[in-house]
Each structure stands twice: as C-alpha cells, then as structure tokens.
Amino acid sequence: MRIAIDAMGGDHAPRATVEGALTAAREWNDVELVLVGHSEKLEPLLKDKPANLSVHHAEDVILADDEPVKAVRRKKDASMVVAGTLVKQKQADAMISAGNTGALMATGLLVVGRIRGIERPALAPMIPTMDGTGVLALDLGANMDSSATNLLQYAIMGSVYRSKVHGLAKPRVGLLNVGTEEMKGNELTKAAYPLLAEAPIHFVGNVEARDVLNGNCDVLVCDGFVGNILLKSLEGAAGAIFSAIKEEFTRSFTTKLAAAVLKPGLTQFKKKLDYTEHGGAPLLGIDGLVLKSHGSSDANAIKNAVRQARMALQNDLVASISSEISSGK
Amino acid sequence: MRIAIDAMGGDHAPRATVEGALTAAREWNDVELVLVGHSEKLEPLLKDKPANLSVHHAEDVILADDEPVKAVRRKKDASMVVAGTLVKQKQADAMISAGNTGALMATGLLVVGRIRGIERPALAPMIPTMDGTGVLALDLGANMDSSATNLLQYAIMGSVYRSKVHGLAKPRVGLLNVGTEEMKGNELTKAAYPLLAEAPIHFVGNVEARDVLNGNCDVLVCDGFVGNILLKSLEGAAGAIFSAIKEEFTRSFTTKLAAAVLKPGLTQFKKKLDYTEHGGAPLLGIDGLVLKSHGSSDANAIKNAVRQARMALQNDLVASISSEISSGK
Numbered sequence: 001m002r003i004a005i006d007a008m009g010g011d012h013a014p015r016a017t018v019e020g021a022l023t024a025a026r027e028w029n030d031v032e033l034v035l036v037g038h039s040e041k042l043e044p045l046l047k048d049k050p051a052n053l054s055v056h057h058a059e060d061v062i063l064a065d066d067e068p069v070k071a072v073r074r075k076k077d078a079s080m081v082v083a084g085t086l087v088k089q090k091q092a093d094a095m096i097s098a099g100n101t102g103a104l105m106a107t108g109l110l111v112v113g114r115i116r117g118i119e120r121p122a123l124a125p126m127i128p129t130m131d132g133t134g135v136l137a138l139d140l141g142a143n144m145d146s147s148a149t150n151l152l153q154y155a156i157m158g159s160v161y162r163s164k165v166h167g168l169a170k171p172r173v174g175l176l177n178v179g180t181e182e183m184k185g186n187e188l189t190k191a192a193y194p195l196l197a198e199a200p201i202h203f204v205g206n207v208e209a210r211d212v213l214n215g216n217c218d219v220l221v222c223d224g225f226v227g228n229i230l231l232k233s234l235e236g237a238a239g240a241i242f243s244a245i246k247e248e249f250t251r252s253f254t255t256k257l258a259a260a261v262l263k264p265g266l267t268q269f270k271k272k273l274d275y276t277e278h279g280g281a282p283l284l285g286i287d288g289l290v291l292k293s294h295g296s297s298d299a300n301a302i303k304n305a306v307r308q309a310r311m312a313l314q315n316d317l318v319a320s321i322s323s324e325i326s327s328g329k
Numbered sequence: 330m331r332i333a334i335d336a337m338g339g340d341h342a343p344r345a346t347v348e349g350a351l352t353a354a355r356e357w358n359d360v361e362l363v364l365v366g367h368s369e370k371l372e373p374l375l376k377d378k379p380a381n382l383s384v385h386h387a388e389d390v391i392l393a394d395d396e397p398v399k400a401v402r403r404k405k406d407a408s409m410v411v412a413g414t415l416v417k418q419k420q421a422d423a424m425i426s427a428g429n430t431g432a433l434m435a436t437g438l439l440v441v442g443r444i445r446g447i448e449r450p451a452l453a454p455m456i457p458t459m460d461g462t463g464v465l466a467l468d469l470g471a472n473m474d475s476s477a478t479n480l481l482q483y484a485i486m487g488s489v490y491r492s493k494v495h496g497l498a499k500p501r502v503g504l505l506n507v508g509t510e511e512m513k514g515n516e517l518t519k520a521a522y523p524l525l526a527e528a529p530i531h532f533v534g535n536v537e538a539r540d541v542l543n544g545n546c547d548v549l550v551c552d553g554f555v556g557n558i559l560l561k562s563l564e565g566a567a568g569a570i571f572s573a574i575k576e577e578f579t580r581s582f583t584t585k586l587a588a589a590v591l592k593p594g595l596t597q598f599k600k601k602l603d604y605t606e607h608g609g610a611p612l613l614g615i616d617g618l619v620l621k622s623h624g625s626s627d628a629n630a631i632k633n634a635v636r637q638a639r640m641a642l643q644n645d646l647v648a649s650i651s652s653e654i655s656s657g658k
Contacts, residue, residue: 130569144507144515178473178557186473186554209558210565225515228507229538229555233562236539240459241570241602248594258590265577265584273570 004083004092007037009099020302025053058082068102084111087288094289098297108286121285129215146223148191157284158219164315174207174217333412333421336366338428349631354382387411397431413440416617423618427626437615450614458544475552477520486613487548493644503536503546
C-alpha cells in the first residue's frame, strides 16, 4: 500500500512530517510512503532514507489562511493538491495532511472525488470521552447544512469506520439531539431518526450533548454546524476549567504544595480529554482515503496517522463504505 | 405591581414557593404577591401572612412529566394555567413558575399570548461565565427551528432585557457561530448576520462556542436546538470534569489532605459555573412577564425570581420590547 503525506502541511512541517514518515517507514515495511513537498526542503532532512520512503516534488504549498476552495483550484502544484492527485490517479491509496482543514476537504471533494452515491463527505474526528475511548463524531465541519439523508450516510460511514478501523463488532450509533425521546428535536433530527432506525446499523437512539463525554455511543451523528458547537463547547469548558484550577493551585504557598500532590493524576486525566491525543480525522465518503492530522501534529502524531491509514487500507475501508452505501439504495 | 406565583410548580413546592413568597412579601412592600395553588395545601403553611400576600385557589396541577401543550389545554384549573390567566386578564403583571418548562412555554404562548409583532417567544436563561457575570442566551429551548427574523427578534429582546433588567448601558450582542468571520456559518446564521448588523443593537459579530465562557458578549443569539446543544455541552463537560477531580482528590490519604487545602477555592469556582445560581429565565416575547425558575428552586431562588420580576416590571420590560419590535418594522 502507498500512502502520500503532505510534507508541507501543519505547524511543524516539514520537520515533523519527515521525522514521522521516517519512523513509520522503518516500523512498517508493508507500507510505501511518499513525502509530497518541495524536494529542496525535504532532501536535507532525509539523510538516511529507508527504501520504502520516497519524495515526490511539489513546487507550491497551501497556507493556513488561504481561502480553501480558491487555493485548491489555483494552486495545482501545492503539496496537498499533488498528494490528492496521486490518490485520484491511483498512484497512492491514501493521503495524510496536517495542513489547512478546509483546503483538505476541498482537495478530497474536488481533486479525489466522492464515492458514488455519497451526497456529502463528512469529517469525522474522535471526541474524547471520560473513559478514554472516545466517540467518532460526524460531520464536524465539512457541511454546515445537512439533510436527513446526509445524516443517514454519516451514520453508515461512521459505523463502517469504527468496525473496520477500530475493530468494534457492533458500533453503537447515536443521533445528537436535545432529548432522548424519539419525537424530540428539530425538523432535521426528527426526519433523520426513522431513517437511522431502519438503517443496517446498531442505532441506539438520540444522545444528549451532556452525555457525550460519558461515551454511551461509538458513533455520534450530527450536522457540521451543530457538531462544531458541541466540540468547541466541550473544548472551551475543559480549557476554562483547567485554567481556573491552575490559578487556584498557584494562589499561595500552601495551595502550591497541595497541588504538587494532585498534579500527576490531574495531568493524566487532562491528557485523556485532549482531542489531539485521539489521532487524525478521516474525511469519509471520498473515493480514496483522506486523513486529516492535527495542525499541531508532531512526528509521533504523523506516525500514528500512518498507522491509522494502514489499518483502514488493510481493512478495505473505502470499498466497504461504498458497498454499504450502494446496498442501502 | 402584582406577581402571581405558581405555588405548586417545582421539586420543592409548595414549601419552597410559599417560604420564598413570604420572604419576598416582607422585603418588598411595593409588591403584591398571589400564590396560585390548592388553598388547602397552602393555607397551613401560611400561619403569619403579610398583607401583601394572598392565595388564589387552583384545583389542579401540571406535573413534571405531563405532555406540555396537552396539559395546558386540558387542565384549565392547574395552578400554572390559572397564574397565566391572571396575567392575561391583567389581574397580575407577571407570573413565576418553577414547574414543567414546556408547559410554562405553552402557557405563555396559548394562555397569555405573544406581543404583537413577535413571531416566536424565546426562553432566555443566563449561561454562567468564568468571571461570574453570565451571558443571556436565547433561544434556549422554546423553538427548535428558527428563521433569521426570529434570531433578529431574539437579539432585540435580549438586548432590551439586559438593559432594562440588568442595567447594562450598551449590551454586546453576539451571534453563536462556527467562526468569527462574517461569512461563516450555516444558512441560518449567514442570513441572520446582516439583519443583526443593521438592527438597533450593539452587535459584536459572531461568537464561537469555545469563547462563550469567556463572557465576550452580554446576549448570545442562537436557535433553540443549537442553544440546547451549547448549554448541555458546557454543563456536561463541567459536571464530568468536576466529578473526575473529586475522584482524583479522594484517591488516597495524601490526596485527601491536599484536596482539603484546595477545596474552598474550587467550591467557590464551581458555584460560579452553576447555572442554578443565575436566577430565573424570562420567556421573552410574551405579552406579560413570564419567568421560569429552576425546577430545583428553593425558597431563596423563588425570592430572587420575585426580585427579578420586580426589576423587570419597574423598568417596563414588556412595553419596551413591544416598542422596540414595532419600531423596527
């Protein structure tokens, strides 16, 4: 299997992407890695290159503040777009990027293309849960407005992903809603509920926002706007509370002493809630594997993204989604 | 001014409602309080009744699990409905209830009625912020689906409330969205943005969910579905984190000792984030003041709701909303 890595994407590129790719290439020799980026910048970092790692030159780069669709359309030679083209042309089976999220979604949609029958691809990161396992939430940002059919497709794709990549036998799929009763919600969730109930998935019904962290489902379905509000609220609350705790801890000499005792446990717990610890987010519904790694990805995060891509490819993720979607028609 | 209190609504009714009303009646003699409920249950609790407190008999009661609209339509003699009727018939200027939220919204809409020109009334609780001041968020549950015009009216009503009841000179109004840039969002927020920008309010633009706790606006506008997701996410995260901290604190003898030092500060902070500390939620857009007090309201919460109602009546809240809405036409 061949995996293209957008070597120029992310806050710590190209050092982190190169280092991550090197470690991954050494660990898995069934994987062929292609670092896509400016060869003059990459080659000096690749003194001791394993045989299953190569460089594919790309002249340009998409920046964090580039307007996504415009950038993808105009910068044909950008590392991200070139990586997408490799997937489109079947010269790579997957691509990984830690770059501009919007541009990566545009690359998926416009360069690689959708799976036949998929109306809208969805971005599906893991939201951390209190028990450390996490829930795959989709859509989290690809489509601001969704139809009930979109939600149904998110549900099916998320379920296939959790089963193929995470090995869950019967992923529990929940619909994010304002109450657990079937008739709760807005027009969208009320229309989606019966579709999810009849779909070939293990639908566990509506899930309230306050229960998401308790991990009572494995796949959480929502539209991209609501998903963003959910994720940002959880992050915002956690961030604000931890910083207030920190302030409390450093208030006086005595509190500092007391805090020293409690810190290790709390740090571990804080780490569990850190969504950057939960791997990359697949862009599901694209006809080829596209994986978004965090903008702040270090070498280890890139290596983990390769692990994730490898798992998805080994288990035929894209073909499985395609067959589930077409069989549901 | 006359304020009707649904004496039978809430987890601790009628004891808490009666006690709260007694304290309030003694504190403010410019207020006339009417306890609406079953006289046989109320009178024994009212041995020493001040002159500005009376009982208005109501035979029936709406229960927490009653289906809201059906209950309001059928139980004409329920304490909540009777209180609403008093407001409708101008025998009371305001009503307070700690009962079934859905039923109270139905009472507002079907019994008291809307302000002329208001399409949808909105429930507007305060969301706690880190600095302890809080932000008035609306709609939080009255309308699952909203139009851009609805959001505009929420913005105006929330702004008038903050100015009239909380005395803010120039309340900052924010639109809950997925990014701060003007063109961000779903179809609804993109349509609402220009309306808010032109409205006679101090519109500060889009506000992201992760910044809500930082209190960078005084009024937060959103549809009822999204508002619920926001509030429940914040509550869920805070609840989960505090319970994990508690677990950490009680892990061993040493951590218990250390925790004892830090507890007072943390408890105070936790209290700041407790939304039940932030008073009742007005149902804005109703032609008469309707205030929802928390289901768990104790006597003090009821007394505070009376304070809030008194402030709103003294400052002509309903008439001010009505004139702002009609002048905007």
